[in-house]
Amino acid sequence: MADRTLSDPRARLLELSQERGVSLASLSELLGRNPSYLQQFIRKGSPRKLEEQDRATLARFLGVGEEELREAQENSYVKPLQRETGEWVVVPRLDLGASAGPGRVAGGEAAFDTFRFSRRWLEEQGLARAELSAIRVEGDSMEPLLNDGDEILIDRAPRAFRDGIHVVRVGDTLMVKRVASAGPGRVALLSQNLAYPPVEVAADEVEIIGRVVWKGGRV
Template sequence: MDMPVHSHGLSLADIGARIRAAADELEKSGTEFAAEAGVPYSTYRAYTSGQRAPSAEFLSAVFMRFGILPSWVLTGQGPRRTTAASFQQPANESTFVVIPRYDVAASAGPGAHNSEEAAIGGLSFSKKWLQSRGLNPLNLKVIDVVGESMASKLDEGDKVLVDVSDTIPKSGRAYVLRQGGELLVKYCQLLPDGILRVSSENQNYPTYDIDLSKTDDVSIVGRVRASTHEW
């Protein structure tokens, strides 16, 4: 179902002009832009002519495909393209929510160096699915996996959904671990006396312990709650 965004206080003509401006910036014809956003050209024309408010599904598709922020399309305020600091969710009426994907990688191996995080797009998740697992979209991010220490649970190129509010390791759970300038995806277990045990799915990678009382260079980024891994 194509669910429209409420346009109270918003100018449909201005919204349409911004959609056209986005297409022009991307050097897309109206037909091309509509096709890549998953709507008929007639719907695109209705949006850009100010006859209809764009649907939440359209705004989500435009964000996912082009990185154009729904907040900018609707209001003209703030940045046009997404950044880590400015990501906005699509309209609440949608049954799906876009979780931002960040330009970082969690290594299932020796470690991936990451100094900056910038949103480069997103993946859609069912709101009902997230709610059934007690997950708040504002606490979630999607990052890529590199390396092979978690094979066959996670392979290089998989994407993982990380809950950054869950930072207390539980035995048997996978977490994204920041160690120095590296991100790792590992099984983490908090032992007595502040010892963090770090292990891998791939038995070729040895288990090791970290004494958290002797370092401030280690932190738990969040728990891995889902992945795109194919079984």
């Protein structure tokens, strides 16, 4: 039986490989990966989640539904959580912070409170079709644009990428940065505070959670 201390998709993948009598190394090679790829995924949590194409390939080979290999809360940051009630749109405040410093390991993403915004105001701001969540800023690397403790609205509606201020996840680290193209297959994560140097990474290492479209904070 699989080790139930593992997160569900990792435990299920290990269990299925044992039931089918196929090694993790063989399954890794099926994906065109190095032989230790799935072993690292299960035991070390790297990568944090399987790519969609890899998950689909494994599910077909193992004869199970793809959902069995998906995290229970996978993509929870991008699910449309806001609710509409008449003239008001209720936007959840998520119990996490996006670091404006070196980076913060993502914690829980449950809504612990809500904001209510006028539907008319959202329309005036061009946000009528937005899928909004509110989170707080932590750190000073985006000052003076965003300050420690500010609340920001992120629009998680799927759109073509364009340069701007985004909440992103790199590995398990959640941060708010200005994201700009840096050549083919590369992006730059830029801070407003010049004390923080730019960071350039491969585009496939960055998950865009949402575009920052509004901020609020104490004066």
